[in-house]
Amino acid sequence: MPSVMKVAVIQFPGSNCDTDCQAALASFDGVKAEIVWHKETSLAGYDAIVLPGGFSYGDYLRCGSIARFSPIMGAVRAAADAGVLVIGICNGFQILCEAGLLPGTLMRNKGLLFRCENLHLRVENNDSPFTSAMTNGQVLEIPIAHGEGSFVADEETLNQLNANNQILVRYCDANGNVSPEANPNGSLENIAGICSHGRNVFGLMPHPERVCDHLLGGTDGRGIFQSMIEAVQKTKAK
Amino acid sequence: MSNPAITPELIAKHGLSPDEYEKVLSILGREPSFEELGVFSVMWSEHCSYKNSRPELRKFPTTGPSVLVKAGEENAGVIDIGDGWAVAFKIESHNHPSAVEPFQGAATGVGGIIRDIFTMGARPVFLMDSLRFGSIEGDSEQAKTNRRLFAGVVAGIAHYGNCIGLPTVAGEVYFDESYSGNPLVNAFCLGILRHEQIARGAAEGVGNPVFYVGAETGRDGLAGAAFASRELTEESKADRPAVQVGDPFREKLLLEACLELLATDAVAGIQDMGAAGLTCSTCETASRGGTGVEIDIQLVPQRAKGQTPYEVLLSESQERMLVIVKKGQEDVVKRIFEKWDLPYAEIGTVTDDGMMRVRNGKDVVVEIPARSLADDGPLYFREAAPFTPPAPLDLSTVPQADPSAVLPKLLSHPSIASKRWVWRQYDHMVRTGTAVLPGSDAAVFIVREANKILAAATDCNAVYCRLDPTVGARIAVAECARNLACSGAVPLGVTDNLNFGNPHKPENFYQLRAAVEGISEGCRAFNVPVTGGNVSLYNESPAGAIDPTPTISMVGRIDEAAHITTQSFKEAGDQIFLIGETGSELGASHYLLAIHGRKEGAPPALDFEKEKAIHAALLGVIRKGLVRSAHDCSEGGLAVTLAESCFGNGLGASIDLGAGDQRPDVVLFNETQGRIVISVKAADVTSLEKELAVTGVPFRKIGEVTAKADLAIKTGANSYSWSVDSLNESFEGAIPSLMEG
Numbered sequence: 001m002p003s004v005m006k007v008a009v010i011q012f013p014g015s016n017c018d019t020d021c022q023a024a025l026a027s028f029d030g031v032k033a034e035i036v037w038h039k040e041t042s043l044a045g046y047d048a049i050v051l052p053g054g055f056s057y058g059d060y061l062r063c064g065s066i067a068r069f070s071p072i073m074g075a076v077r078a079a080a081d082a083g084v085l086v087i088g089i090c091n092g093f094q095i096l097c098e099a100g101l102l103p104g105t106l107m108r109n110k111g112l113l114f115r116c117e118n119l120h121l122r123v124e125n126n127d128s129p130f131t132s133a134m135t136n137g138q139v140l141e142i143p144i145a146h147g148e149g150s151f152v153a154d155e156e157t158l159n160q161l162n163a164n165n166q167i168l169v170r171y172c173d174a175n176g177n178v179s180p181e182a183n184p185n186g187s188l189e190n191i192a193g194i195c196s197h198g199r200n201v202f203g204l205m206p207h208p209e210r211v212c213d214h215l216l217g218g219t220d221g222r223g224i225f226q227s228m229i230e231a232v233q234k235t236k237a238k
Numbered sequence: 239m240s241n242p243a244i245t246p247e248l249i250a251k252h253g254l255s256p257d258e259y260e261k262v263l264s265i266l267g268r269e270p271s272f273e274e275l276g277v278f279s280v281m282w283s284e285h286c287s288y289k290n291s292r293p294e295l296r297k298f299p300t301t302g303p304s305v306l307v308k309a310g311e312e313n314a315g316v317i318d319i320g321d322g323w324a325v326a327f328k329i330e331s332h333n334h335p336s337a338v339e340p341f342q343g344a345a346t347g348v349g350g351i352i353r354d355i356f357t358m359g360a361r362p363v364f365l366m367d368s369l370r371f372g373s374i375e376g377d378s379e380q381a382k383t384n385r386r387l388f389a390g391v392v393a394g395i396a397h398y399g400n401c402i403g404l405p406t407v408a409g410e411v412y413f414d415e416s417y418s419g420n421p422l423v424n425a426f427c428l429g430i431l432r433h434e435q436i437a438r439g440a441a442e443g444v445g446n447p448v449f450y451v452g453a454e455t456g457r458d459g460l461a462g463a464a465f466a467s468r469e470l471t472e473e474s475k476a477d478r479p480a481v482q483v484g485d486p487f488r489e490k491l492l493l494e495a496c497l498e499l500l501a502t503d504a505v506a507g508i509q510d511m512g513a514a515g516l517t518c519s520t521c522e523t524a525s526r527g528g529t530g531v532e533i534d535i536q537l538v539p540q541r542a543k544g545q546t547p548y549e550v551l552l553s554e555s556q557e558r559m560l561v562i563v564k565k566g567q568e569d570v571v572k573r574i575f576e577k578w579d580l581p582y583a584e585i586g587t588v589t590d591d592g593m594m595r596v597r598n599g600k601d602v603v604v605e606i607p608a609r610s611l612a613d614d615g616p617l618y619f620r621e622a623a624p625f626t627p628p629a630p631l632d633l634s635t636v637p638q639a640d641p642s643a644v645l646p647k648l649l650s651h652p653s654i655a656s657k658r659w660v661w662r663q664y665d666h667m668v669r670t671g672t673a674v675l676p677g678s679d680a681a682v683f684i685v686r687e688a689n690k691i692l693a694a695a696t697d698c699n700a701v702y703c704r705l706d707p708t709v710g711a712r713i714a715v716a717e718c719a720r721n722l723a724c725s726g727a728v729p730l731g732v733t734d735n736l737n738f739g740n741p742h743k744p745e746n747f748y749q750l751r752a753a754v755e756g757i758s759e760g761c762r763a764f765n766v767p768v769t770g771g772n773v774s775l776y777n778e779s780p781a782g783a784i785d786p787t788p789t790i791s792m793v794g795r796i797d798e799a800a801h802i803t804t805q806s807f808k809e810a811g812d813q814i815f816l817i818g819e820t821g822s823e824l825g826a827s828h829y830l831l832a833i834h835g836r837k838e839g840a841p842p843a844l845d846f847e848k849e850k851a852i853h854a855a856l857l858g859v860i861r862k863g864l865v866r867s868a869h870d871c872s873e874g875g876l877a878v879t880l881a882e883s884c885f886g887n888g889l890g891a892s893i894d895l896g897a898g899d900q901r902p903d904v905v906l907f908n909e910t911q912g913r914i915v916i917s918v919k920a921a922d923v924t925s926l927e928k929e930l931a932v933t934g935v936p937f938r939k940i941g942e943v944t945a946k947a948d949l950a951i952k953t954g955a956n957s958y959s960w961s962v963d964s965l966n967e968s969f970e971g972a973i974p975s976l977m978e979g
Contacts, residue, residue, distance in 0.1 A: 013579065014487050016403020020670040023686055039577075053668075055401040058487025114396050116665045145400070145665040210667050215684060215799055217667075217675075 004030035005232045008046040010076070010092075012038045012067045017053035017089065017209060024209035024221070025050070028229060038070040047232045048085040049076055051092025053145070053207060063106060063148050064094035073099055085129055085228055086201045090146055093193070093203030102196055102203045103161065104153035109146070110186030116145035118217065119184055121192050121206060122172040125165045128195050129231030130202040133223050139176045140169070140220040142206040144184055149205040151187035151194075161194055169193040169204060241272035241548070252279035258616050265610045273548050273596065273603040277611065280514035280552060281521065284775050287615035290741040291773045294754045298768040299761050304730065305769065312439055313354040313510065315769025316431070317731045319795055323688040324436070326360040327428035329368070329696070329735045329791045331774035335481040336423040340390025341397070344423045345484040348398040349556050351427040353510035356493050357559070359437035359500050360429025363669060364683050365399050367409040367425045368696045368735065368789045372418025374652055374976050380418050385977060387421050394484075395425070396663040401486035402493070406664035407672050408681035410696055413652045416704070419779030424735040424772075426696060426791045430685050437500050439509035439519075441527035441562050441588045446506050448520075448531055448586040449571055452492045452558040455516070455550050456541035458483050488557040488580070495578040496559060502574075504567035506588075511558040517551050519560040520586075521594040525612035527562075532595040533586030535603070547598045562588060622751050623744035628705045631825035631839030638903050639833050641877065641958050646968040648874045648907065649881060651832045655972035678805050679721040679870060682796065691796040693727035699873065700785035702841035705826050707752035708759075709841045711788045713911060715760025716849050717872060718792035723853035724868040724914060726801035726860045727794030729764055732757075734771040734790055739783025741775050749786035750775075757788060763846035766792065801860050805869035806886035807917050810945035812866055814891060815926070817937045818852055818913035820876060822904055828873040829907035842911050848935075849912045855933035856914055864918055864926045871913040877906040877951065879915050884949050884962045885969065893941035895953040905953045917943055 007025050011018045018035055025033035033050075036043065043049060056067035067073070073095075080086045080101055088096040096102040109115060123131055123138040134140075153161065161167050170190040173182040178190045185205070193204025208221030242248055249259050252275055262270055262278050270278065284290055300309040306324055307316035314328035332347025348365065355362045369391060372384040388411075399406045404427070441448070458481070499505060507527060509519040516538070524531040535547045541555070563571055568584065575582040589595070594611060596604035648654055661676040673691070674682035680695040697717040703710030719729050734757055739746035761768055777784045796802055807814075824830055825839020859865050871879045876895075884891055897905045918926050923939070930937045944950075947962040 014401070014490055016401075016490065016668055020668065023670065037577075054403060055487060055490075058401065058485070060487070113393075114400055114663045114665070116400075116667060117662055143667055145667060147400075207667070210670050213670070215673050215802075216670055217672075 003032045005047045005229050006045060007031060007033040007048045007050060008036040008043050009033055009050045009052055010038060010072055011035050012054065012056035012070055014056045014058055015052050015054035017207065021050050021052045021209045024212040025225060027212055028225060031229065036072065038072045041071050041075055043075040043079050046084065048228055049079055051088040051095050053090030053092060056091055056095060063091060064098040067095045068099040077101065080201050083200050085231060087130060088203040089207055089209065090205055093205055094148065096201060096203045101201050102194060103157045104151055106148050107150040107152050108148050109150055114147040115184055116143065118143045119206065120172050120174050120182065121169040122176050122178060124167050124170055127165060128168055128199045130195065130224055130227050131168050133227040133230060137176060139172060141218055142208055142220055143210050144206050146205055149185040149187065151191040153188060158188060164197060166194050166197065167191055168195050168202065244269055244275060249275065252276065253283060254279055258282060261616060265607065271603055273551055274606060276548050276552050277517050277604055277606060280517055281611045282615045286514050286518055288773055289616045290618050290620055290775060291736065291750060292617060293619055294751055297754055297758050299758060300767050302767040305767050306433065307436060309768055309770040313357045315731065316358060316436055317769060319690055319730065322433050323690060324431055324433055325428055325793060326355050326358040326431060327426065327733055327793055328354050328770050329424050329426040329733045329789065330354065330772040331735050331737060332423045332425065333421065333737065333774050333777055336391050336421055337419065339481040340387045341394040342481055342483050344391040344394030345398040346482045346556055347423050347425045348395055349484045349486065349489050350512045351425045352402065352404065352489065353512060355427045355429035356496055357437065357439060357508055357510045358429065358431065359435040360431035361497060362404055362427050362429040363671065363685055365404050365406045365425065365427050366681065366694060366696050366791060367395055367406065368698065369409065369411045370417040370422035370787060371413050372415055373413050384418060389977060391421065391423055392660050392663055398484055398486045400665040402490045403668050405666045405668050405672055406661065407666050407683055408676055408694060408696065411657050411660060412700065414700065414785060416785040419781060420777050420784055422737050422787055424789050428694065428793060430688055435500065437505065437508050439523055439526055440507045441523035441529045441531050442506040443564065444529060444588050444590045446565050446588045447563050447568055447584045448533060448588060449561040449563050449582055450538055450558065450585045451561055451575055451582040452580060453485060453488045453555060454539040454541040454581055455553050455555045457545060457549055457553060458555055460549065460552055482554045482556050484556050491578045491580055492557050492559065495574050495580055499571065499574050502570050504563055504570040505561060506564050507562035509560045511560060513554065515552060515554045521608040521611040523560060523562060524594055524608035530589035530591045530593040530595065530608060531586060532589050534597040534599065536599050537583050537585040539581040539583050547596065547603045551596065620741050620747040621744045622748035625748050625752065628838065628840045633824060636824060636830065636834060638901055641902050641906050644829065644833055644903065644907065645877050645881065645960060646965060648828060648832060648878055649965055650968040650972035651828065652973055652976065654828060654874050654878060656970045657973065658970060659973040659977060673802055674725060674804055680725040680727065682725050682802050691799060691802065693722050693725045693794040693796055694791065695721035696789060696791040697721065698787055698789045700787040701831060701837055702826050703753060703788060704785040704837065705839065706841050707749045707786050708756040709844060711753040711756025712760045712844045713841065714788060714790040715757055715764065716844055716911060718790050719764050719853060720870045722792060722794035723856050724803060724805065724870050726803045727796045728857065729766045729792050729794045731769045732761055732766050732790060732792050733769055734788060736773045737777050737784065737787040737789065738775050739778045746783055753786055753788040757790065763850060800863065803860050803865055803868045805883055806867055807883050807889045807891065807943040808866040808887060810889060810943050811920050812917040812943040813920055813923050813939055814893065814915060814917050814941045814943060815937055816913060816915055816940045817856060817935060819936045820905060820913065821908065821910040822900065823910065824904055824908050827875065827907060827909045829875065829903065842909050844911045851933060852912050852914065852935050855930055855935040858933065859926055859929050862929060864922045864929065865916050866919060867917045869915050873909065875907040875909050876913065881949055881965045883915060885966050888947055890944040890946050890948040890962050891941055892944050893951040895940055895951065897953045899954055902953045902956045
C-alpha cells in the first residue's frame with residue numbers, strides 16, 4: 001500500500017498520548033505515523049503534524065507554556081504557515097494556544113477536578129480539513145481527560161471565531177443539544193475545539209485517538225483522522 | 239557538622255531493640271558509626287526486612303509453570319502470558335505517609351510501585367488501587383478529616399497517574415470507622431515485557447561502574463521506611479518530613495530513559511531507590527549479586543547544599559534509580575540521560591569483598607557486609623492469640639427491615655455506592671487499551687503491543703476478615719477469581735497487600751497468620767501463584783488497630799475479544815439466571831452493618847470446589863457466546879447485584895426468586911458466596927440450560943430484562959418494585975453529595 005499520508009507525532013518530554021495517536025493513525029490504510037522528538041528542528045516531508053496529549057514538562061506552570069519553547073516548535077510554526085495540517089489534542093491544543101497558533105486559552109475546569117469520561121460533541125462546521133468527512137450537526141461520542149480544558153477568549157476573539165466558522169466542535173448532550181449541563185469544564189459557548197483562520201490548524205480537548213476501535217468504546221474519533229487523510233489526498237492530487 | 243554519639247537513646251530512636259543492637263555489634267565487631275546506625279535502622283525495619291512477617295510469607299504458594307520471576311527474588315514477580323510475552327505486577331502500600339500528608343503520600347505510593355515495575359524491564363501499562371478510609375458521613379470533626387484524607391488521596395493518585403500517563407482502570411474504596419486516623423492506600427501497577435527483557439536488581443561484574451540516575455537527592459522522606467514501621471500517634475504529624483514529595487514528570491522521563499537504556503546491552507543490573515533509598519538499593523544489589531558495592535556520597539547529585547552523609551544515605555527522595563553498567567558502556571548512559579535531560583552520575587563500583595562501603599570523599603562512613611543487611615536481618619516468630627470462631631448470627635435478634643427502603647440505603651452506602659466521583663478524576667483511558675471501564679467487576683485491558691487481553695480485579699472485605707481472618711482471606715481470593723470469571727478471564731497470578739495492626743499484639747499477629755493461611759488456601763485452590771506483594775503492619779491509630787485488610791489483586795487473561803463480558807443487562811427480553819444457591823446466613827453482611835449497625839456473626843462459608851466449578855461453568859458458557867452480562871453477588875447481596883446490572887443501559891428487570899417463606903431481607907441482602915447473575919438471549923436459553931446442566935452447578939432462571947426501567951422482585955409472597963432511575967440516583971449521588979455538599 002503506497003503511503004497516502006506521512007504524519008509526525010511530536011513527542012515532548014511528558015507527552016503521554018504520543019503512541020496512542022501513532023497507533024490510531026496506523027489503523028488507517030496508507031498512513032505512516034512517526035514519533036518526532038521535540039529537540040528536532042525540521043519537519044520536512046510530513047503531510048500532517050500531531051501535537052499529542054500529556055503533561056509536557058509536567059505542566060506545573062500553565063499547561064503548554066514551556067512546550068511552546070521546544071526546539072521543534074519553530075518547525076511546527078513554519079509548517080502551519082505553509083498550510084500543513086496541524087492537530088493539537090488536549091495538551092497539544094493547550095500548546096497551540098500558548099504558541100499563538102490558535103486564539104484563546106485553556107483554564108482550570110470549573111469544579112477544579114480532573115475529569116475523564118465519555119462525552120458528546122456536535123460537529124459545528126464540516127468545512128475544514130478536520131471535519132469534512134462528517135456532517136454538520138453530527139453527534140460524536142469522544143472522551144475527555146483533562147484538568148485544564150475550559151476554553152476562554154475575549155469577546156472580540158469569540159465573535160471572530162463564530163463569524164469565521166472556526167468553532168468546529170462543541171460539547172453537547174446525546175441528542176445534540178448544546179446545553180450548560182453538557183459542558184464539562186466551563187468552556188465559553190461549550191467550545192471543545194477550534195481551527196485557525198487558515199483552517200489548517202485544529203485544537204480540541206477531547207481525544208479522538210481513544211475512539212478509533214470498536215473494542216475500546218467506539219469509532220467516533222475516526223472521522224477526524226479520515227477527514228485529514230482525504231484533505232491530504234486532495235492536496236497531493238492537485 | 240559532627241555526628242552525635244551512639245547512646246542507648248539514639249539507638250532506641252532508630253527503632254532498634256537492645257537485642258538488635260547487640261547483633262549489629264557482633265556483625266561489625268565494633269560500635270557502628272552514626273551513618274551505619276541509620277543504615278541498620280532502615281534495613282531492619284519491618285518495611286524493608288519483613289522481620290515479623292517473613293516466616294508467615296513463606297507459606298504462600300509461589301511457584302508454577304508460568305512463573306518467570308518468583309516472589310521475593312526481585313522488585314516484582316513476572317508471569318508468562320504466552321508468545322514470548324510476560325507481565326510484571328505488584329501492589330504496595332503507602333498508608334502511613336497518606337495519613338499525615340494524603341496528596342503526596344498517595345502520589346508517591348503510585349510513583350513507587352511504577353518504579354518497581356519498570357525496574358524489571360517492563361513497560362507499565364495500567365494501575366489499580368485499593369483504598370480504605372474512616373466514615374465520611376456526618377458533620378463530626380472525624381468525618382471531616384476522613385473526607386479531607388479521601389479527597390487528598392484520590393487527588394494524589396490522579397496527579398501522579400494522569401501526569402505519567404498510566405490509566406487507573408479499577409480499584410476499590412471502603413469506608414469503615416476502623417480506618418479513621420489510619421487510611422489504607424494500596425497501589426498496584428502492571429507492566430508488560432518480552433521474556434528476554436527481564437532485568438535484574440543485582441550488582442553483577444566486579445569492576446563495573448555504579449550509576450545514580452534520576453532526580454537529585456534532597457532531605458525529603460528521611461527514613462520513611464522506619465516511619466512506616468511505627469504506629470501512628472497524635473505526634474505523627476511531626477513526621478511529615480518522612481513523607482516524600484513526588485514529581486510524576488521526572489518519573490515519566492526516568493521511565494522512558496530507563497526503558498531506552500534497558501533496550502541496549504549496557505545494563506548489568508538495575509534497582510529503584512524506594513524505601514530506604516540509596517542505602518537499600520546498594521546493599522540489595524550487592525547482596526543479590528554476591529558482590530560488594532562501594533559508592534562516594536560526594537558524587538551523588540544533590541538538591542540541597544550541606545546535606546550530611548547520613549541524610550543522603552537515608553533520604554527517600556523519589557524518582558531515582560541505581561544502575562550497574564557494563565564497564566566500557568558508560569557513554570550509553572550519558573547519551574540517553576542527556577537526551578532526557580536527567581541527572582546521572584557515576585558514584586561507585588562493584589567490588590568483590592561483599593561489603594557495602596560508603597565514602598564521603600576520602601573518609602569511609604559505612605562499611606557493612608551487604609548480605610548481613612539485606613538477608614541476615616532479625617527474624618521474629620511472634621505469638622498469635624488463640625482464636626474463637628465467631629458464633630453464627632442469631633437471626634431472631636435481627637429485626638426485619640423493609641426491603642423497599644433498604645435497597646436504596648445500601649446503594650447509597652459509601653462502600654457500595656458508585657465510585658465514579660473517584661475514577662472520573664483518574665485518566666482511565668490513556669494508552670488506549672481500556673476495554674471495560676472502571677465500575678465493572680474487573681478491569682479489562684487490551685495490551686496493544688502484545689496483542690493480549692488482560693483482566694484485573696482487587697478485593698478484600700475487611701469486615702469478614704475482622705470476624706474470621708482465614709475465611710475473610712479465602713473469600714478475598716475467591717471474589718477476585720469470580721470477578722475475573724465474570725469478565726471472561728482465567729486467573730494467572732496474585733499479588734497481595736497485607737495491612738494489619740501492630741504484630742507485637744498477639745490478636746493482630748493471629749490475624750496476619752490466619753489471613754496468610756486463607757490466601758494460601760485460595761491460591762492453591764485456584765492454582766495461581768502469589769508473585770509478590772507488600773506487608774504493612776503497625777496500622778493503628780489511638781483508637782486501635784484497623785480491621786485486618788489482606789488486599790488481593792488478581793490478574794487474568796481473556797483468550798478472545800468476543801469473551802469480554804460486562805455486568806450491565808443488554809436488551810429487553812433477555813432472560814436472567816442465577817448461578818449458585820442463596821443460603822440463609824446474614825452474618826458479617828453489609829445489610830447487618832449499614833442498616834442494623836452490627837459488625838458481627840460469622841462471614842459466609844466458602845467452598846472452593848463449588849466456587850471453582852461455578853467459575854468454570856460460567857467461563858464455559860461465556861466462551862460459547864451465550865452470556866450477555868455477568869455480575870457476581872458481593873456486598874449488599876443479590877438485590878444490589880440486580881440493581882447494578884440494571885444500571886447503564888436504561889433497562890429494568892422482573893425477577894421471581896421463589897424462596898418460599900424465607901425472610902425477604904435474608905434472601906435479598908445476604909452475602910452467600912459463589913453466586914453470579916447472568917443474562918442470556920431468549921433464543922439461547924435452551925443451549926445455556928443444556929450447557930450448564932452438564933457442569934452440575936446449581937442454576938435457575940429468575941426473571942427477565944424489561945424495557946420498563948423498574949426493578950421488580952418477588953420473593954415468596956412479597957413483591958417489591960423500585961424505579962431504576964431512583965436507585966441509580968441513590969447509587970451515583972451518594973459520594974458526590976458527601977464530598978461536594
